[in-house]
Amino acid sequence: MSRPSHEKIDPTEETGVADVRRVREKIAGQYKGNLRKHIEDTNRIVAPVIKKLGLKEGVPPRKSESRSGTDG
Numbered sequence: 614m615s616r617p618s619h620e621k622i623d624p625t626e627e628t629g630v631a632d633v634r635r636v637r638e639k640i641a642g643q644y645k646g647n648l649r650k651h652i653e654d655t656n657r658i659v660a661p662v663i664k665k666l667g668l669k670e671g672v673p674p675r676k677s678e679s680r681s682g683t684d685g
Contacts, residue, residue, distance in 0.1 A: 644651045 640651055641648075
């Protein structure tokens with residue numbers, strides 16, 4: 614999928630966001646938009662590696678009482 618010429622980005626001005634967007638679009642194309650299938654495939658591939666390396670599942674951060682200073 615090519616961008617119209619008025620939307621093309623100068624490669625010197627590209628950011629990490631543009632890189633991630635391209636990868637995300639490529640993955641969506643491979644899985645026809647089925648993110649669940651992509652996650653299943655990724656987990657199937659990664660699980661044996663995690664086990665082989667003896668890695669543990671990450672522990673979620675504790676809920677902090679500190680606030681960002683906003684009301685939300």
